[in-house]
Amino acid sequence: MLLDTTAHALTHRLAVEQSRGRAPSMVGAVSRGATVLWSGGRGEVDGAPPTDDTQYRIGSITKTFVAVLVLRLRDEGRLALDDRLGDHLPDTPVADATIAQLLAHSSGLPAETGAPWWERSDGSVRPDLASLVAEPPLRAPGRRHHYSNVGYGLLGALVGHLRGHDWFTAVGTEILEPIGMTRTTYHPSAPHAHGWAVHPWADLLHPEPAHDAALMAPAGQMWSTTADLARFGAFLLHGDDRVLSARTVEEMRRPSAPSEAGDADRSHGLGLQLLRHSGRALAGHTGSMPGFVATLWVDPAEDLAAVAFANATSGPAIGGLVAELIGIVAEREPLLPEPWRPAVVTEEVLALLGPWYWGAAPIALRLRGTDELTVGGLGGGARASRFSPRPDGTWVGLDGYYAGETLRAVRHADGSVSHLDLGSFVFTREPYAPGEVIPGGVPDDGWGATR
Template sequence: MLDSTAYALTHRLAVEQSRGRAPSMAGAVLRGREIVWTGARGEVDGAPPTDDTQYRIGSITKTVVAILVMRLRDEGRLDLDDRLGDHLTDTPVPDATIAQLLAHSSGLPSETGAPWWERSDGAVRPDLCSLVAEPPLRAPGRRHHYSNVGFGLLGALVGRMRGHDWFTAATREVLEPLGMTRTTYAPTAPHAQGWAVHPWADLLHPEPAHDAGLMAPAGQLWSTTTDLARFGDLLLHGDDRVLSAASVEEMRRPSAPSEAGDADHSQGLGLQLLRHGGRALAGHTGSMPGFVATLWVDPAEDLAAVAFANATSGPAIGACVGDLIGIVAEREPRLPEPWRPAVVNAEVRELLGPWYWGASPVALRLRGADELTIGGLGGGARTSRFRPGPDGTWLGLDGYYAGETLRAVRRDDGSLSHLDLGSFVFTREPYAPGDVIPGGVPDDGWG
């Protein structure tokens, strides 16, 4: 990294620590699977924090839990459309689906009943029914409403299906494989003390750090910038020891809309999605009494950034981390992968080039050896990517055709007749006589 880029990152962190009146802040940036910058301002126990100083990461814990749920799905133990009650018989909300809980669209309230779970010992909520003080606020699936309670229930689901508590599952399945040895349930030295900063004077008040019990999956964990950068690498690239790249990409897709009037925010599966400075970011913010934290990743730039502060409020931590990504992306834009020729078999080559949906021209292109794209040659055509299936068909990955199947239809003599894409017929000529066009065309063609 250029010295000027490193200075700009340090300056941004220093500005936020000063402006937000945080006792300390620590940050890191990862690119190309390597930590390329770390920085710190302020003090912890009389010295600057290091990349081994633990902070509480709050709701970033939810993303760890979401990965555990996705692992169960990938193992075939559950489906995201399953009702929670299908697997967790003592849940007070059996009808919400697992996907709705992951995307905060289950209709559950944000919080438990009194006392506030973040500042009370988890023992006051001894069972799952004690997490839900009131019935769902609205019908499940109708809108996004952030729910800490929902992740308390998902943590219980993981524990029930694994036969041990959710944190044991997290340690064995996520933290140990990724080498996140400094990510723990309770703080271990060296760690920062959490503080509240007086709103009208430069005074500090210590914040408690309770064991949240059944609500721990919503915000319990402690971590370091180094560990969380490793976690950011997982959210960028996947890791077959933990979760495949395809499943990580699925988590990064929008699964619930933003609140009305907030077009820059949406929700994936256990991930928050943000547009910041024109960039599409995924990750999670976190807060617990005495701490704020954020991890964002930018897949387009292969960047992850994290920052912590030990203050209940003050630092605009989410914007700060978004700016860290922006600084690197603008000053040192990612170099594209070098183009290389691919080996493509004859049947795939035959699909490429111009096609017509009615009178609308489109083009099929191959990127590499295994990604087909459809896009318009005129204006306004639908664009999607496809991956090959084992039976010679192609599955839509995004856009209008996400989940749809593209088939090459051949004549009795084996020659290529047309493409069928979710019943849309694409032909080599626009409405040519003799082509297989739904509704038919006149024998004399155009004119």
């Protein structure tokens, strides 16, 4: 549980945003791990304050669920992220974009379908995939980031084609049921908020439509509650082996496409938006549909997730609000580090640890826990990466400069370690010592020689 002062600060921040943004109603929640620490609601839905069981339309947060389904297919070996969409979806109007590019919005596709605007028209006006792509790609795939709702319509079709049933059926059986998200649906289910537009110059309301987006539904159709999205936030922090492993979820949170020009604090992972806010690295997604705005952010460093919804087309600054809810808890009640405990380490791994030299530059190999090496400078400042073991005794880089590169220990005939090879870089126990395996060789006159 939170301190009373922290809970009051969260409630106050939500109340300020509901009033400032002139939202008919607003709900929010903050969780740590699998525990909801706080939830609150302001305004009214059908004459009563909204609760953590009141549904709102979550808009583009839907895309994150589609991305999870695509990565499940990848982890099952049904596709590779570098595959072309046309390799798996025969009737696609866009064949050359890769699945990774579609996930990260670097496919070159336009943001929207042709007229009428898909968010405000019945999906029946677009009866086939060809009708989703009114314009040719804006640029060649992979050249730059450009957010595309159309791309996720195509990814939803890909999931349906490979699973043999529609994408939302897959969401239900593969994500919602295992995680226990019983109040996340395709169409609204009572109690739910109604979508409203607020007059820009008067405190008046106008009802907004809630059409079935059909083929574009993977871009923004779903409805959910703060209680359910808190569960999904815990999944985005830790994974769930019934859905996706923690390692794959971490892969989703890594940058895969740069930000748009002029927005250095934002980038995009595989189905997740990435945000730097007040020094914190957040991952999640914003969402909007006519009558609704929504945001889910997670902070892996603090093991926090926060979500907020409002039933107004515009006005509430929902993305910033959710980031600030995380900040309130992180600053007032920071996560305690796990107690240090000794690990079980094999002699073979232990022999790899300690100082090594790339030429004359010292680096250090350290072991985190029992199965993760780190390579970095002795005093910081050098290239640093984490490595995970492979069954063949090598290690693969997880991040940083050496992401995806192979680290291997090269051994003498007697089994002792001669040197380390990291993507052809040779690391030795001594800097340019006689007998060391140094590319280009080592002069016989050694250190201290003058020319």
